[in-house]
Every structure is written in C-alpha cells, then in structure tokens.
Amino acid sequence: MKIQGRMFIWLSVFILAMAVVYGVWSKEPAGTTALFLAFGLCIMVGYYLAFTARRVDAGAQDNKNADVADDAGELGFFAPHSWQPLSLAVGGALAFASIAIGWWLMYFSAPLIAVGLFGWVFEFYRGENQNQ
Known part of the structure; x- marks a missing residue:
C-alpha cells in the first residue's frame, strides 16, 4: 500500500x-x-x-524481492451473489428520474431503495448465507 x-x-x-x-x-x-x-x-x-x-x-x-506467488492465497471475504444491488440501482435510477419527470415518481423509488438497502445490510442474517 x-x-x-x-x-x-x-x-x-x-x-x-x-x-x-x-x-x-x-x-x-x-x-x-x-x-x-x-x-x-x-x-x-x-x-x-x-x-x-x-x-x-x-x-x-x-517488497522489492517478492514474487507473484507471495501474494497468493485468500484475500478476504467477498459476498456471494446478491439481488439487492439491482433493487438499489432501479430505485436510485427512478429517484434521479423523478427530478426530471416529477416528484410523484419518488413514491415508487423510495420503497425500492428501502427494500434494497435493508436486504443488503441484513442478507447474512437469514437464508442460506446465515452465520451459525
């Protein structure tokens, strides 16, 4: 670094x-x-x-004398596939479109953003990815 x-x-x-x-x-x-x-x-x-x-x-x-193999191995924990970013992206796109189209569109985007954010934060507390 x-x-x-x-x-x-x-x-x-x-x-x-x-x-x-x-x-x-x-x-x-x-x-x-x-x-x-x-x-x-x-x-x-x-x-x-x-x-x-x-x-x-x-x-x-x-390290100036390091090989490529010295940095091999596990790099950390990465989340498996998730549908929550798609919900956040659609909700965010609708929210930004509401500026140009009309503020009434925010009524549809706010629940999508809330569901996506809640699901992404708590996705490791339920389902197949639940920690034991």
Missing part, C-alpha cells in the same frame, strides 16, 4: 502544478476548479493509503 499511496501523492502534486498552469494560461474558472478538485481527491486517497499502510502488515507489493 505504500507504493499506491506514493503514486497518488505524486499524482496530486502533478495535478496541482497543472491546475496552476492551466488557471494562469486559460483564465477559465470551470476547468481550473475541476483540476483543483481532482487534486483534492488525489491527496485524500494518497493520504488514506499512506496512513493505512503504516497500520497494516507490509504486503508483497511493498
């Missing part, structure tokens, strides 16, 4: 320099603002990765 943190921090330095150069040359506020916001996003991600790298064990990517 140290390498990824350094990459994002160096990228943020580059984007900051480009934002200053772009702002001076173009005097265009929208692009300059977008570049400064991109700088902020890169510095946040870089800081998070650098901060987290100090708290966790060094991975194989941090």
